[in-house]
Amino acid sequence: MAQAGVVLDKDQFNCSICLDVLKDPVTIPCGHSYCSGCIKHYWDQDEYLGVYGCPQCRQSFNPRPLLGRNTMLADVVERFKNTRFQTTHTPAAESFAGPEDVQCDVCTGRKNKAVKSCLVCLAxxxxxxxxPHYESAAFKKHRLVAASEKLQETICPQHDKLLEVYCRTDNQCICYLCLTDEHKGHDTVLAETEIREKKTQLGEEKRHSQTKIQEREREAMELRQAIMSLTRSTRAAIGESDKVFTELIRSIELKRFEVRELIGVQERNAVRHAEELLSRLEKETNELKRREAELDKLSHTEDHVQFLRSCQTVTPIAGGLPSIIVDPNLDFGLVMVAVNDFNSLLTEVCQGGFSSIFERVREVTIVDSPIPAIDLEAEQLNAQTSVHMDATPTTFPPTPGLDQAPVGPLNPFLSPGPALSTFGGFALPFGSKLSSGSRQRHLQRRSHPRRK
Known part of the structure; x- marks a missing residue:
């Protein structure tokens, strides 16, 4: 590829996740390529969300795309690796110092890359x-370290001696001459001794940090599992509640039709009975009118003999219907009152049941103990020096639609009970039961004005 005059940049073949050259490259639907292992691990972390995104363009995919090896890209990456290996292993490439390399202080012209620095020569x-440092006896006692551009920082600015002692009192590196001057009587050790102790402390902190990382990763995994479990439980609870409320609505509709039918039947029976009485009243009225005409005709007869004979043939009045009194409460007003009482009763039971449901819903949490809140502003302000933690327990925002006050029964007649109570053959849900006093109060029979 280099012979063809094509300049290839290493970043073109880097995975944006691990920042290294692509290994077993795969291309996802949006067109970006990653290491097969990197993108699999990246998506595994989002498994509980059910949505998988591209780390670069943030395009999301659902369901999870199948990964196939990009054979052409893998071949190009392999050739690039071979070309880079041949280029980087030429003597010329190794000898010259790059922009980020330490330059040799002896070379003239284009300087070579330094491999060691001498603390005695300061070069x-x-x-x-x-x-010469390896071959000549004159340099045998010189200390060689990895190439560094900060050699002057290893020299005491006051005595021009190597900083080989560490003052624990002042927390700084000093030379041997400083021991007899400013740092006389201070707690001092060799710099190498302090370095070993510091490395030991750093090792302990690193092990503690690794243990903490493992603990946090375990907690994160438990949280993801808890989220997935809560999601499944939420779907099941919603499905069950929909089923219960659908059945409740169906039962209410059935009772509505039954009440309508009952009112209609009562109307038809009352009307039929009244019409029968009306027919008998009309028949009796006609008979009385006929007799009245007959008596009127007889009263005008002038023949006394004929009058007396006719009086003997007059039939006496037969016993008619008893007096009919129309009910003054001629409507279904009392029925409407009973329906309104039932509505009030059902509303009261529902309110108590909903309070119980809301209280149980608010008890469902993923984290049992409160977590101290992180002071993000202080953390951003002191990101380069320290991290400040706010010890105030986490306060969660109020749940929309739920009262934050303690939830209790809305009236003294409601008490916790079975999930489904029955009343007159009708199921009352919401985990509340009605005391006998409340039933008598709400369902006492109203006395009819004419009922004794």
């Missing part, structure tokens, strides 16, 4: 110029 050397 850095490339491989060829470093040979």
């Amino acid at each position: 850095s050397y490339c491989e060829p110029h470093l040979k």
Whole structure:
């Protein structure tokens, strides 16, 4: 590829997740390519969400895309690796110092890359110029360290001596001459001794940090599992509540039709009975009118003999219907009162049941103990120095639609009970039962004005 005059940039073949050259590259639907292992691990972390996104363009996919090896890209990456290996292993490439390399202090013209720095000479050397330090006896006692551009920082600015002692009192590196001057009587040790102790402390902190990381990863995994479990439980609870409320609505509709039918039947029976009485009243009225006409005709007869004979043939009045009194409460007003009482009773039971439901819903949490809140502003302000933690327990926002006050029964007649109570053959849900006093109060029979 280099012979063809094509300049390839290493970043073109880097995975944006691990920032290394692509290994077993795969291409996802949006067109970006990643290491097969990197994108699999990245998506595994979002498994509980059910949505998988591209780390670069943030495009989301659902369901999870199948990953196939990009054979052409893998071949190009392999050729790029071979070309880079051949280029980077040429002597010329190794000898010259790059922008980020430490330059040899002896080289003239284009400087080579330094491989070691001498703390005695206070200079850095490339491989060829470093040979005298290995071959000549004059340099045997010189201390060589990894190439560094900060050699002057290892020299005492006051005595121009190597900083080989550490003052624990002042927390700084000093030279041997400083021991007899400013730092006389201070707690001092060799710098190498302090370095070993510091490394030991850092090792302990690192092990503690690794243990903490494992603990946090375990907690994160438990939280993800808890979220998935809560999601499944939520769907089941919603489905069950929909089923219960659908059945409740169906029962209410059935009772509505039954009440309508009952009112209609009562109307038809009352009307039929009244019409029968009306027919008998009309028949009796006609008979009385006929007799009245007959008596009127007889009263005008002038023949006394004929009058007396006719009086004997007059039939006496037969016993008619008893007196009919129309009910003054000629309507279904009392029925409407009873329906309104039932509505009030059902509303009261529902309110108590809903209070119980809301209280149980608010008890469902993922984390049992309160977590201290992180002071994000202080953390951002002191990100380079320290992290400040707010010890105030986490306060969660109020749940919309739920009263934050303690939930209790809305009236003294409601008490916790079975999930489903029955009343007159009708199921009352919401986990509340009605005391006998409340039933008598709400369902006492109203006395009819004419009922004794």
